[in-house]
Amino acid sequence: MSTHTTPRPPRAARSAAPRRPSGIAARLGPLPWIGPAVALIVLVVLWPVYEMVRTSFLNISISGFVRGSAGLEQYRRLFDEPDLAGVLTATVVWTVAVVGVTMALSLALAQLFNQRFPGRRLTRWALIAPWAASVLMTAIGFSWMLDRTAGVLNTLMTDLGLIDAPRDWLGSPATAWPWMMCVAVFVSLPFTTYTLLAGLQTIPGEVYEAARVDGTSTWQTYRLVTLPLLRPAFLVGVVINLINVFNSFPIIWAMTRGGPASDTATSTVFMYQLKSSDIGLSAAMSVVNFALVVLMVVAFLKVSRWNADSKEEAR
């Protein structure tokens, strides 16, 4: 993992010169303090990882009875699945589009909410509503607003003359995808904006003072001073959003259930669709999903660090 996302141990913890106990007490010392935390993580987070990988190599009946080893059979069947190519393509488009738009909009929002203006506190409270509210309920709210006969968005767009007659937006993949992406961006904005706001606040005021003395324009200051200093926060935002958006399940589940068939499913939703009919295949899909997330995050960090390194070399 890159150092960019690795939160360093809190500074004060290091500078406070913690004592290093020795002897048997030192071996046993940490256990009562961190033992429960480690136990909880191992039992409820790591064990399922093992169980999932194991299941993907087993032959299991629908009722959950283990018939024996299946070797790589589940994976072979998964890759023979005719829907898989479409689902994977949709997953890539979904993740890239949602994360990209979220990051771009959040940069603007963070800049806006970092200003001083009357009512900043209240407007920030409005901004956190989609973060605090359940993603599932927000998604249900949007599917109701898009309802064919009584949806307020249909009514509004008809009244504004944007469409001739109310439409069944979620009924066909071509219109369901953009709307679901909008909802995904909508619920990702608050966290991302707050991460960038936190980043903005770590930039010391003197830096801007210096830029002003040098006579740079506002846009130049933003591009040459703010953006480079915002980089760590930006990277954290991208990585967390990549993981969240890739795994995003409630939005699609509430709005289309991934249907018709698997036409509006990402690989996570596809995995859930398979779970009820074919748990072995579903486990294989989960393992592939898991590998994809790790690959995606590592690849992104590699690329972004490579950028930083080459920039530094150029100087």
Next chain:
Amino acid sequence: MSPRTTTAPPGAGRTRGATEPAVPAAPPRRPRRFSPRTLLIAAVAWSLAVVFLLPYAEMVITALRPADELRDATYLPGELAWSNFVDVWRESELGQNLKVSLLVAGGSTLLVLLVALPAAYYTARTRFRGRKAFLLLVLVTQMFQPTSLLVGLYRQFHQLDMLNSVWTLILCNAAFNLAFAVWILTAYIGSIPVQLEEAAMIDGTGRFGALVRVTLPLAVPGVVTALIFTFITAWNEFVMGLTLATTPESQPLTVGINGFIGNYSVQWNYLFAASVVAIVPVVVLFALIERHVVSGLTAGSVK
């Protein structure tokens, strides 16, 4: 209050100083005059705030619609049916779901407090063997999402015969929120000078006494932030509930509300009456810690 909880942006003092007349000892109420730029910013921000609240406003409006006005393409209902808020609990199973949600969110928050606080305290204050490994474990868990492990979770708790149990949901929600809580708390406790504790220990309080009497009170903002985060996440959790609780009476509110949609004819007014009841408390809770969120994120991951 911890030094990390300051929220004033770095540019704030500077821009003000440029426009304000240099009168010493300004009266408590400044004359409110805003530059056109500030007014423009405010206008944009206020419009955005409305956009962010619209979906939830529509939920409230629908929750107040009488059943016979549900299919009308009107913006506002002709009359308000406040009775929906009462009827939904009486005529559906959602009351039981609400109870499960309260137990799960409350239980997992308590468990996170009991487990994360000692771990964070020890990690912040001691250089023990395996400290790095522990921090790495916590960090890696933060990348694991319940959604990506659903099949494994289901198989594990199926084999343990622990499906449909409140305890299972408490354990799972606590485990997946633990990493974040440990990070925030380690950072917060680390920012409290260790000398304060040492002084208390010299006074003969012992390590535990020093923790309870000196460090904990100072770490309250961090602890509250971590706990509210955990509560909200557990309260809103959906996929684990959907997978691990298959009987209606063991399902949390999110899963119960989702069940409404599968029905032949959706009673949207009831659905949103329940949703509003589920959403409002957590939005208020979140608003309470809003000021600490920025510092929490800074302490936890950005810096």
